Amino acid sequence: MMVPPAVNLGIDIRVLAEAEGMAAQLAATEIGDYRDAETVLRFADDVDVITFDHEHVPQKILRQLVDRGVAVHPGPDALLYAQDKLLMREKLSELGLPVPIWARVRTEDELQRFLDDNGGRAVLKTPRGGYDGKGVRVVSAAHEATDWFAAVAESGSDDGLLVEELVEFRRELAQLAARRPSGDIVFWPVVESVQRDGVCAEVIAPAPASAGRVADVAAQIAGDVASGLGVTGVFAVELFETTDDRLLVNELAMRPHNSGHWTQDGSTTSQFEQHLRAVLDLPLGATGCTQPHTAMVNILGGPSVGTLTDRYADAMEIHPTVKIHNYGKDPRPGRKVGHVNAAGDDLDDVVYQARAAAAFFQD
Amino acid sequence: MMVPPAVNLGIDIRVLAEAEGMAAQLAATEIGDYRDAETVLRFADDVDVITFDHEHVPQKILRQLVDRGVAVHPGPDALLYAQDKLLMREKLSELGLPVPIWARVRTEDELQRFLDDNGGRAVLKTPRGGYDGKGVRVVSAAHEATDWFAAVAESGSDDGLLVEELVEFRRELAQLAARRPSGDIVFWPVVESVQRDGVCAEVIAPAPASAGRVADVAAQIAGDVASGLGVTGVFAVELFETTDDRLLVNELAMRPHNSGHWTQDGSTTSQFEQHLRAVLDLPLGATGCTQPHTAMVNILGGPSVGTLTDRYADAMEIHPTVKIHNYGKDPRPGRKVGHVNAAGDDLDDVVYQARAAAAFFQD
Known part of the structure; x- marks a missing residue:
């Protein structure tokens, strides 16, 4: 999903992918294993900056990249805390951040x-x-x-x-933010994230009734996380809003995150464009909402027969305002194969549109 | 610019390009001459539908494609009128459409x-x-x-x-529309297009003071053009608004058009996504504005030294709300090498932002 903004901005993007798929259809793509040092180091020879769409590249390889003088964002020191939840908890506690x-x-x-x-x-x-x-x-x-x-x-x-x-929480929130290597940081509005079976199902942006204290505290926490852990690029802090009105840090994601997919069609700057700007140490884009409400609904599993595109005729006919994002992955139970965004003035309507359109792709 | 929506929708897009460049960096791209029948026919063997980002593919080749059973949108009969201005004038006169x-x-x-x-x-x-x-x-x-x-x-x-x-006109307008092979047609709001030295310099969407009669007449004309000429895909009708309050057809473009670049950041459906939907005969997307006003300013010529990306740090620092589109073309006097969109509530502000940001890329 970084490819569209890279094309718009004329940034030459190369992808090291694990297997064939949408990303692998791009010319500059290389198929290879991110756990293989030789593969990653060779790939890095041709680029100005390395970034990730997951946090699983081994520390040893990350450090070899840095030792070779490759710009790596986020860097190994920050990624460590996204790779190891015990280290993350220790670090957040040490920083005095609110955790369970x-x-x-x-x-x-x-x-x-x-x-x-x-x-x-x-x-x-x-x-x-x-x-x-x-x-x-x-x-x-x-x-x-x-x-x-x-x-x-x-x-x-x-x-x-x-x-x-086991935190007693009213709802789950997520604070998306981006930080440049030179230190500037920007925050999108805090969102509500609805989980089902441990997987993000929906996101509402901004989170209802979040203006004021909730938004301020969420941004403050994300800012402390970013500077305390030295995060660069886009990152997300998943939060519990407890029944006694506290915000606690649940998880960290040091990359563009599912809770930020709404930005593709609901914010002046999408998290994917912002991540490119951040890791290239370019000035960060505006993070305001282009419309009052945006809803994101994940397509989980996909259709039982055929592919997502087989359902386009029906879904697009009934829902001309939604934006469909198709990852080009084979359908598989529980797998995130796409998402639908809907934006507009009326919260109930955008939630309905996004859910109803997403339903066309699941059965 | 069709690549980003194709990636979002998981549509496998292939590009036959004349020379190296941004589009040519994509895996599925082939370098070849669109005037060479063998090249085009071989390229067409692997695709479901053929479309264009210009109207210059020779009629003979277009007809060979159709004879082979390839879906071609817009088809040769329609493209003829975009290729030959005399035939276009004859046809529009015959249809009773208002022309100079x-x-x-x-x-x-x-x-x-x-x-x-x-x-x-x-x-x-x-x-x-x-x-x-x-x-x-x-x-x-x-x-x-x-x-x-x-x-x-x-x-x-x-x-x-x-x-x-020589028409005495108050201003130039453009009506962007899209039509499916099965006949459905949608219209974006009519826009004002400001030309300098015969080249589009700026577009204001919607055109100021166009609600009501102007919008209705512009859409009516575009609808008549589409059905009369059998246009499929996105097309633009460039119009003169005369000093005596008539709308006259100036030019036709049977493809996504410069006057529609604002839709990338100002409409629910961009003209490039819509073109893909239309030529695939999928239901068309909503064409409303996501924000009250959008301004598009072309980057003409580009910087005298270096490339557009060299200016990103300055332009993005001062103008965090604008969207920069960089075609990855070498700067050359008068050449369209990119454009800037700005959208928001205040017309004066969006025009200022787009112009001021575009100015960073020209000297």
Whole structure:
């Protein structure tokens, strides 16, 4: 999704992709494994700056890139906190940022003690590799984590697992922001993000009833995260709005994020254009809304038969105002294969339009 | 500029380009001559539908494509009227559409008679190959066209030249529209287009004081043109608003057009997305404005030293709200190398922003 703004701005973009797909149809694309140092280093020889659409490039390779003098944004020091949730929690606590009660647990006994101290239920997370609800489990007894402790022991790691209080929250919010290497930072309006089965289903921008304190606190947190962790590029801070009116940091994403897809059709500067500007250390674009309300609804799984494009005739006929984004991925249960944005004056209407249009692509 | 919406919609787009450039950096791009039948026919073997970003593909090749069963939009019958201004004038007159007084002139005598009958000055045009003011000349005596008549005679053509009255107009307007092969048609708001030295310099969308009669008449004309000429895809009708309050058809463009570039950042559906939808015979997108006013200012010529991207740091710093479109073409005096869009609530402000940002790229 960085390709369209790169084309508009005349920026020569190259993509190192894992497999064939939309991105791989572009001339400058190379197919290769981001975990292979030789592949990544060779790819980097031809570019001015390296960035990512996920956080999984190994630290060792990132540091080799930096050692070679390649501009890497976000840099390895910042990405570390997006790669390891235990390090992230430690760092955020050290910075004094509001987080759920958490602990590193290495044994079932330690986990049980945390459960006993925190209402008998908690969220257990593997520090690395989690994504869209994977590597996350709600537990109410330590023996429910026997397999994960065994896996950690087998891996030879002494890291343990991350356990967090089960936060009582009213809703989930996300604060999208962008920061240049030279330090300037901009914030989009805070949004509400609706999760289903641990996966983002919808985003409402701006979050209803968020003007004032909520928006200010969310931006303040994101600003502290960015400067405290040295983030560059676009990043998202996922937040819990608790039932007792606090904002707690849930997760960090150091890249353009699903909670920011609404910006493609609802903000003066999309998160993808902004990310290009930020990693190139260009001045950042305006982050205001072009219309009062924008709704983003994910297309999860896709159609049971055929592809998304087979449904265009029907979806476009009934919903001429929505913007359809198709990732060109094969449909698969639960997979994010696209999203729909709708923007306008009336919140109920844009939510309806985006949901109804997205429904054409799922069955 | 069709590439970004194609990527968003997951449509596999291939480009037959004349030379290296931005479009040529895309994987599916082939470098070749659109006047070479073999090149075009081979290119067409791999695609579902063929369309154009200019009208100059020879009729003979277009008809060969159609004979092979390739979907071609707009088709050769329609494109003919965009390729030949005399045929266009004849057809529009036959359809009863409002056009300037015109004549086909084959000799200096005929031209002189037209001049004598129409106030002593007129606009002379070569029927084919004109573009951005080229092939257009204001004459007040027949001998000023001696060279063009000699060139026509030398070419062996009996077509002659097109002469038109010098219309007294208040301003120039453009009506952008899109039509599907199955017949549905949609219209964007009519815009004002400001020309300098025969080249479009700025566009204001919607045209100030155009609501009501002007908008209705402009859309009516474009609808009649589309159905009368069998146009498919996006097209633009350039209009004169005369000092005596008539709208006259100046030129036709059967493709996404400079007067529609504002739609990229000011309309729910950009002309480039719409063109893809139309030529694929998909339902057309909504054509409303996302903000009350949008201004488009062309970047003509580009910087005297370096490239457009060299100026990004300054332009973006001062103008965070504008959208910069860079065609990746080498700067050359008078050449359209990009454009700037600005959208917002205040017409004066958006015009100022777009002009001031565009000025950073010209010196």
